[in-house]
Amino acid sequence: MTDTKPNRLHQALFRILRPMARLLLRNGIPFSEFSELVKRAYVEAAFEDFADGRRKPTDSRAAVMTGLTRKEVRKQREILAGDSPVSERTSHANRASRVVSGWVHDDTFQAPDGQPAVLAFEGENSFSELVRKYSGDMTPRAILDELQRVGVVAVEAESGLLVLKQRAYVPAGDSEEMLQIFGEDVSDLVDTIDYNLASRENGQQPLFQRTLTYNGIPPEVLDEWRERAAEQSQALLEELDSWLGPHDRSVSGQEDDGESVRTGVSIFYFEEPILANKSGDDQ
Incomplete structure (x- = not known):
């Protein structure tokens, strides 16, 4: 039987990368810079997420996993040791x-x-x-x-x-803050999807992940739908925040002397036109 999982993963990956490529091109990021960041992410994942817990990961093992040369692995590891982008969370x-x-x-x-x-x-x-x-x-x-x-x-x-006037801070415009939120939100979503894909094999309970989607909505209802979706989503987030917020140590005044967990819920709105292909079917 042919394993279709890699092909499905490629299709999903391309769909993720397509809008990302648009964002990168709009912000003047050429492929060479993106390629370097991808190498760095592969190396960091190999060392941090796939350690066997018994011995320190080696450049050779990371090279085998990532397909990079040991020289490239060492280069990216040295860059990560001096400047890890994940640590930029106190903006x-x-x-x-x-x-x-x-x-x-x-x-x-x-x-x-x-x-x-x-x-x-x-x-x-x-x-x-x-x-x-x-x-x-x-x-x-x-x-x-x-x-x-x-x-x-x-x-x-x-x-x-x-x-x-509002119970949440949301940066306006295409600012550095919006780009940081983009990085955090997308990485959180991918982390959740990765966890859920592996949860069945690991015998773990999957995390909540749901999407509401329709493909045949007429344009004339979109203004009302945008407003309704924004109002009800904001109300839900405020209700959840009223319960979870007081448990945060920085808000409650509890001493930060134990393990802490970063957790939350993201809601985002999307819309795109449905284009007909040559056969007349919806894509």
Whole structure:
């Protein structure tokens, strides 16, 4: 019997790479740079994800697994030792997000009804105190400017007090923060899919992974659908956040003296035109 798994994987991989190629070309990344990053990812995966637990992985073993030469493996390993892109998770975007999360969940910055309080910029229990508590070394003014720019925070005209308009920080535009979120979201999705593909063989419970898709939607309903999908998705994320957020050690004030897990749920919207092929069938 012919094994169709590699062919199916190639088809899935091409579908992933096609929009990625568009993004790379739009941002001026040639194939040579992408190729180097792929080599680096292969080497890192070989050393970190396929160690046998008994001995340190070798360049020779990584070369056999990846198909790269030992010289190329050593080169990429040395680059990884000095600069690992996965460690870049304390960005401006994450700091702004932590500030918003603290505003939502920390009792110090909440109104008596449990909702995020209206804050003064300076003073006791102020926005500046919130930023100092949750953003590290970012200045309160820099964080405020960013949150105003994306519409998360508004300043009351008469009082000058700060009002939280949205319960989540989402960068606007094709910015560095959006590109970082792209890297995190796509890697999280691929990690989940990889885990689920292997879960049956390993006897593990698969992680939740669902998609709602229709192929015959008329264009005239899309405006209403976009609005409905955004509103209900935001409501669901806020409901989940209200339960999970207070358990985060940085929000609850628990001492970070034990194992921690990064977890969450991603929701994204998509649409694309359905093109008819030469036979008239939908693709």
